[in-house]
Amino acid sequence: MRRIPAQRAAAPMYVGHLVGYVSVATHGPSEDREQVVDRSGKAKRSRGRKSTKPDAQADRRYEVFISSTFVDLQDEREKVIQAVLKLDCFPAGMELFPASDASQRKVIRRVIDRCDYYVVIVAGRYGSRGEDNLSYTEEEFDYAVSKGIPVLAFVHGNPDSIPVGKTDQNDDARRRLEAFRDKVSTGRHRNEWVNPDDLAAKVALALVNEIKTNPRRGWVRGPARSVRGPVRRGERKQRRRPRSSNRRSRHPRQRQPCESTCRRAITASRS
Numbered sequence: 001m002r003r004i005p006a007q008r009a010a011a012p013m014y015v016g017h018l019v020g021y022v023s024v025a026t027h028g029p030s031e032d033r034e035q036v037v038d039r040s041g042k043a044k045r046s047r048g049r050k051s052t053k054p055d056a057q058a059d060r061r062y063e064v065f066i067s068s069t070f071v072d073l074q075d076e077r078e079k080v081i082q083a084v085l086k087l088d089c090f091p092a093g094m095e096l097f098p099a100s101d102a103s104q105r106k107v108i109r110r111v112i113d114r115c116d117y118y119v120v121i122v123a124g125r126y127g128s129r130g131e132d133n134l135s136y137t138e139e140e141f142d143y144a145v146s147k148g149i150p151v152l153a154f155v156h157g158n159p160d161s162i163p164v165g166k167t168d169q170n171d172d173a174r175r176r177l178e179a180f181r182d183k184v185s186t187g188r189h190r191n192e193w194v195n196p197d198d199l200a201a202k203v204a205l206a207l208v209n210e211i212k213t214n215p216r217r218g219w220v221r222g223p224a225r226s227v228r229g230p231v232r233r234g235e236r237k238q239r240r241r242p243r244s245s246n247r248r249s250r251h252p253r254q255r256q257p258c259e260s261t262c263r264r265a266i267t268a269s270r271s
Helices: 071-086 104-114 136-146 171-185 196-213 259-270
Strands: 021-026 031-037 043-050 063-067 090-092 117-122 151-156 190-193 219-221
Touching: 063 071, 063 104, 063 136, 071 090, 071 117, 071 196, 104 136, 117 136, 117 171, 117 196, 136 151, 136 171, 151 171, 151 196, 190 196
Parallel strands: 063 090, 063 117, 117 151, 151 190
Antiparallel strands: 021 031, 021 219, 031 043
């Protein structure tokens, strides 16, 4: 395919759906740059190519990064992932990361760099923290903003109704969560949700509107390539190109004399 993977009983790899797709970043009215993705989710090569379809935008599919805390929002994430798939988009998130020897931060940034849109979901927990004492969710948000990726923010509309087991009990974590809620809501319109179904519906609607108003490079299916199978016994001769009757042998001793040579020989023998 042309730009992964790139998926779901418990947490399968959606990157498998990206195989055969090519990432296309438009550089002009008719020239696209393609980035072929292999089964590991990494780009193998890039090349410039003119678009062959009159309306390639209609066939593009987008990759959406879903960022949130995990343990307290498993049901919500599952609903959002299904909603993204129904829009013919590719979801990406922590439960979908491939096994890698790289650090978690490098893996997260590599996946975010590949995505077209970024969805952040905030509920009752700040989340586990990384090296800078920031939660991984906040690190992902800051990195997506720094890369200019469109951010769609979804904040719980009634935090007091969240069960105690899904909220932070530490005062420092609560303060950080409130600060993060304010950061997410600053400079953009945020959506409020109250349950998993409500969240999934609002994510789908927001994505449809964002794709229409702010289309990104997306992934486009690549051209099909014909692959010759193994040659079976008895078929080898049929596959060989038949030799022309006028084709000369490459061995100099087996070359046939030309017509003028024959005429000269006949004339010489008669005389």
